[in-house]
């Protein structure tokens with residue numbers, strides 16, 4: 049079998065992870081890295097691999113079969129469209145794009161070129177998700193009424209100044225939305241939506257920030273799906289103790305729990321959580337799709353519900369900033385005191401933060417996305 053030629057656009061930052069992954073695949077003879085492109089100087093470029101500053105020149109001169117796009121979100125549409133038009137299949141980092149018009153434009157471009165886009169939602173490659181969906185389809189939980197996810201992480205000042213688009217709602221006049229929901233917890237949002245894969249009817253949010261950034265670091269998001277089930281995402285980057293990501297599906301006959309990053313799953317009949325093994329990488333799955341027609345795990349069409357939700361974040365009232373007295377500050381870290389308990393209740397009750405009484409409620413102006 050000939051190794052598939054792969055190019056990477058956006059070679060620094062998370063692009064380093066892709067470089068390592070491609071190198072592993074190259075060792076197995078599955079791919080060969082033909083070029084990198086980055087508008088900034090490339091850190092540690094691999095020997096013998098051409099580096100471009102212009103992605104168009106890379107596409108024209110090296111004609112890769114697969115292009116990985118790992119650049120800031122506001123650049124995704126143009127770069128992915130160009131790669132498809134140049135005849136490549138694309139592994140596009142999440143969030144794919146930031147509104148439905150762009151999402152639909154990319155879907156149309158796939159059809160027109162006959163190429164495919166796999167979106168970098170590794171949570172869709174979870175074998176535990178496949179098992180959970182099968183249990184839901186088999187009626188093991190009864191009718192699903194709520195799917196919630198709780199995540200409490202910590203990100204310090206350095207994180208919020210890591211890149212020119214960090215903490216920004218827009219860059220160069222284009223949306224970039226580097227908040228908790230569209231960036232670090234995008235995988236959680238996507239996975240909750242993928243449990244039922246039902247159309248999105250309504251999006252409500254209440255969100256805030258603990259430092260002077262343009263986006264949310266703490267949020268509750270509620271999505272009403274066709275059929276009546278609700279998704280509740282309760283997440284923070286200013287958390288107390290770490291909660292990696294607890295996804296819970298509430299049905300009228302039982303509850304299922306999934307640790308969304310580690311594939312630990314407990315179905316209603318299980319006495320304890322079980323590790324579901326066999327996670328495939330999205331690049332591996334894309335190569336299998338090209339070779340055998342295997343279905344894409346995170347194809348662009350499947351991620352449309354995520355874009356529908358994210359689009360609503362663009363038009364929502366910006367997150368409010370909590371007063372300093374609600375925070376514990378330790379060096380570059382700011383912790384929102386009491387946030388874990390509030391978010392845990394939101395996840396369990398299907399509530400937005402502003403529907404509960406919060407320890408910091410009296411501190412900030414009552415500005416929420418829903419008025």
Ligand SMILES: NC(=O)c1ccc[n+]([C@@H]2O[C@H](COP(=O)([O-])OP(=O)(O)OC[C@H]3O[C@@H](n4cnc5c(N)ncnc54)[C@H](O)[C@@H]3O)[C@@H](O)[C@H]2O)c1
Nearest residue numbers: 058060061062063085086087088118119121141142168211
């Ligand atoms: N799947 C995941 O778990 C995961 C993790 C981290 C980041 N990401 C995603 O990866 C993408 C990149 O994030 P990052 O943290 O690496 O950002 P970054 O800003 O650290 O790096 C992006 C790189 O792209 C380059 N770039 C920007 N515009 C370009 C252009 N037009 N052509 C070529 N290069 C260009 C920048 O110079 C930079 O080197 C984002 O969409 C982000 O959400 C995904």
